[in-house]
Amino acid sequence: MRIYLDCIGCFVRQALDAARHATDDEQIHKEVLRRVLRMAGELDLSLSPPAIGQQIHRLIRELTGNDDPYRQAKCRFNNLALRLYPDLRKRIISSSSPLETAIRLAIAGNIIDLGVKTSILENEIEGVIRDCLTADFDSLAVKAFGDAVSKAERVLYLADNAGEIVLDRLLIEQLPVEKVTVAVKGSPVINDATMEDALLAGLPRIVEVIDNGSDAPGTILETCSETFRGRFEDADLIVAKGQGNYETLSDVDKKIFFILKVKCPVIARELGCEIGRMILQKSRAFSDIGELVKEAE
Amino acid sequence: MRIYLDCIGCFVRQALDAARHATDDEQIHKEVLRRVLRMAGELDLSLSPPAIGQQIHRLIRELTGNDDPYRQAKCRFNNLALRLYPDLRKRIISSSSPLETAIRLAIAGNIIDLGVKTSILENEIEGVIRDCLTADFDSLAVKAFGDAVSKAERVLYLADNAGEIVLDRLLIEQLPVEKVTVAVKGSPVINDATMEDALLAGLPRIVEVIDNGSDAPGTILETCSETFRGRFEDADLIVAKGQGNYETLSDVDKKIFFILKVKCPVIARELGCEIGRMILQKSRAFSDIGELVKEAE
Numbered sequence: 001m002r003i004y005l006d007c008i009g010c011f012v013r014q015a016l017d018a019a020r021h022a023t024d025d026e027q028i029h030k031e032v033l034r035r036v037l038r039m040a041g042e043l044d045l046s047l048s049p050p051a052i053g054q055q056i057h058r059l060i061r062e063l064t065g066n067d068d069p070y071r072q073a074k075c076r077f078n079n080l081a082l083r084l085y086p087d088l089r090k091r092i093i094s095s096s097s098p099l100e101t102a103i104r105l106a107i108a109g110n111i112i113d114l115g116v117k118t119s120i121l122e123n124e125i126e127g128v129i130r131d132c133l134t135a136d137f138d139s140l141a142v143k144a145f146g147d148a149v150s151k152a153e154r155v156l157y158l159a160d161n162a163g164e165i166v167l168d169r170l171l172i173e174q175l176p177v178e179k180v181t182v183a184v185k186g187s188p189v190i191n192d193a194t195m196e197d198a199l200l201a202g203l204p205r206i207v208e209v210i211d212n213g214s215d216a217p218g219t220i221l222e223t224c225s226e227t228f229r230g231r232f233e234d235a236d237l238i239v240a241k242g243q244g245n246y247e248t249l250s251d252v253d254k255k256i257f258f259i260l261k262v263k264c265p266v267i268a269r270e271l272g273c274e275i276g277r278m279i280l281q282k283s284r285a286f287s288d289i290g291e292l293v294k295e296a297e
Numbered sequence: 298m299r300i301y302l303d304c305i306g307c308f309v310r311q312a313l314d315a316a317r318h319a320t321d322d323e324q325i326h327k328e329v330l331r332r333v334l335r336m337a338g339e340l341d342l343s344l345s346p347p348a349i350g351q352q353i354h355r356l357i358r359e360l361t362g363n364d365d366p367y368r369q370a371k372c373r374f375n376n377l378a379l380r381l382y383p384d385l386r387k388r389i390i391s392s393s394s395p396l397e398t399a400i401r402l403a404i405a406g407n408i409i410d411l412g413v414k415t416s417i418l419e420n421e422i423e424g425v426i427r428d429c430l431t432a433d434f435d436s437l438a439v440k441a442f443g444d445a446v447s448k449a450e451r452v453l454y455l456a457d458n459a460g461e462i463v464l465d466r467l468l469i470e471q472l473p474v475e476k477v478t479v480a481v482k483g484s485p486v487i488n489d490a491t492m493e494d495a496l497l498a499g500l501p502r503i504v505e506v507i508d509n510g511s512d513a514p515g516t517i518l519e520t521c522s523e524t525f526r527g528r529f530e531d532a533d534l535i536v537a538k539g540q541g542n543y544e545t546l547s548d549v550d551k552k553i554f555f556i557l558k559v560k561c562p563v564i565a566r567e568l569g570c571e572i573g574r575m576i577l578q579k580s581r582a583f584s585d586i587g588e589l590v591k592e593a594e
Contacts, residue, residue, distance in 0.1 A: 005313050005323075005326055005327065005330055006310070006313065008309055008313070008330060009306050009307070009308075009309035009310035010310075011306075012305055012306035012337075013303070013306035013307075016302050016303065016305075016306065026302075029302055030302065030342070033302055033305060033338075034338050034339075037305070037334050037335075037337045037338035038334075038335075038338045040309075040334045041330075041331050041334035041335045041338065042331075045327070
């Protein structure tokens with residue numbers, strides 16, 4: 001998905017947020033803004049939003065000398081999610097459809113996205129969890145997801161943010177873990193989950209965890225490591241979590257389930273829905289295969 | 298009040314909004330954004346937000362060749378407010394404190410601000426009116442406002458936006474109209490009210506209406522006409538409506554009542570309150586005079 005002009009104002013806000021996370025020095029905040037504005041004025045508008053985000057956050061890390069501006073925020077959200085985890089797990093186990101409940105909670109976790117919002121309050125997260133457990137949801141999509149996972153031999157689960165990754169664990173526990181690999185980012189960008197967060201979430205104890213070798217807030221295959229690209233190629237099902245992965249993979253010809261909460265007007269427009277909606281959506285590659293099978297019959 | 302770094306991302310969004318109001322040509326939208334980003338990268342950060350807004354919207358009018366991008370939107374909001382006017386007027390007359398009810402409604406009207414928000418739905422405005430009629434409000438400030446108006450000989454009421462100006466009329470009708478002059482903008486900027494909107498609101502039938510000779514989305518005295526500056530100087534009470542007037546006049550040494558609804562985090566921080574709050578607040582000149590009197594006693 002290409003950047004919309006609407007994304008640019010949002011990037012400017014995001015750059016200031018990141019600069020403030022990195023340092024209290026207002027001179028540096030100003031310098032970051034000036035440089036990001038200049039960069040934004042010369043943007044290649046054929047890129048995806050995370051490709052631009054990658055450039056901007058590299059610049060911010062360079063200008064602030066802070067290689068992980070969101071470290072504290074990530075830690076805070078991991079701890080919050082770990083506090084919520086035991087109760088949420090019980091709720092899944094005792095629910096009439098554990099898979100659906102786990103998907104709902106993984107989507108709720110996607111609210112922990114500091115790319116879209118400047119700050120998120122803890123009680124806001126708990127409110128979103130409550131809402132996601134009861135909001136309208138496509139049960140046919142849940143069934144299709146369950147079927148796709150059953151059929152697949154190698155599932156690659158692309159994690160999104162720190163904190164959120166603890167709620168992803170709830171969903172991963174409902175999958176056949178022996179065939180699931182979780183991928184995190186290769187190095188810090190915004191509050192995206194890295195190996196450190198996967199470790200805190202306890203994921204390596206239940207599934208294989210790899211990193212994608214990239215610092216893009218999404219999955220830009222060309223900037224990922226060769227190892228990761230091989231694993232992506234080999235997987236017969238991708239589970240892509242969050243807006244950044246949707247933005248970078250929506251045009252990729254691969255069987256992908258996108259799982260996210262719609263948090264900005266641009267994604268709402270792309271998906272033809274309202275902000276706030278819970279999304280569990282197959283990529284086009286599924287229907288193409290369906291059509292081919294139909295044609296062959 | 299000086300610009301905050303937070304304002305810059307908001308200006309970028311506002312520029313795109315204005316470009317879209319002005320033309321459907323996406324090439325022009327892109328060009329507007331590029332030019333505004335370049336301008337924003339070289340900003341004088343000692344200016345007030347409306348001073349920057351003035352420069353940006355001049356550039357947009359020049360690039361799009363549209364001298365009033367918000368013409369249709371202004372017309373729509375005037376018509377909506379005129380439809381609501383008769384019922385709201387009855388409500389004021391039958392209320393236990395007509396002045397307070399009228400102030401509440403004038404504040405509610407301040408939601409019609411397309412500088413802060415990309416779009417406003419009609420039912421949103423009706424919701425804000427309902428909320429403003431019942432929300433907590435400082436009745437001491439209402440009394441102080443009433444007293445200040447009674448004591449003043451020449452009241453200058455600085456209108457803010459189209460549509461809103463119809464709700465301002467409800468408040469102006471509760472004032473001693475013979476000593477009130479209403480000022481609108483000299484020429485179009487965002488959805489700020491000009492003489493055309495004052496006429497549609499029927500204001501010249503009840504008070505004197507002048508324009509300030511300026512195209513700033515606030516009151517930057519240096520860019521106003523000499524006539525207006527004279528009237529500002531002569532007035533012994535200014536009623537300043539909306540965020541733009543607060544941003545440009547909060548440091549001016551003059552007896553001013555600011556009337557507005559807080560709609561953005563920067564103004565909320567300046568005023569030390571939450572977004573959504575209704576504000577009826579005296580300028581510092583009032584308390585300075587109070588202190589001088591006290592010292593003299």
